[in-house]
Amino acid sequence: MITILKIIFSALLVWVTYIVVSTSLESSLIEQWDFLGSIPWMRATLWDFYANIFIIALWMFYKEKSVLLKIVWVILFVCLGSIATCSYVLIKLFKLKPGEGINELVGNRN
16 A cells, blocks of 8 residues: 555656746746736635645644754745655655554554
């Protein structure tokens, strides 16, 4: 199961990075912010995004002991979204010892 999760999160990381980079090269978020902010679905998407970041950050706060790491990861989650989330989960997956599984991934503190 852990190997499958590594593959899934690696594929997601590559895909979302590709989408973000290619979209950034095609269109400037800063230049289009006023227009995008006027779209109700964009506002709903941002609320949804930050609700998810809050939930992921709570899990990360539980997992991490270092205050500095907590601050860095929250900044990365907010600025990079799914790129940072996939990276965080992949780091945790690759740190699992042989024989450890989902319980250790989700529940154990570092």
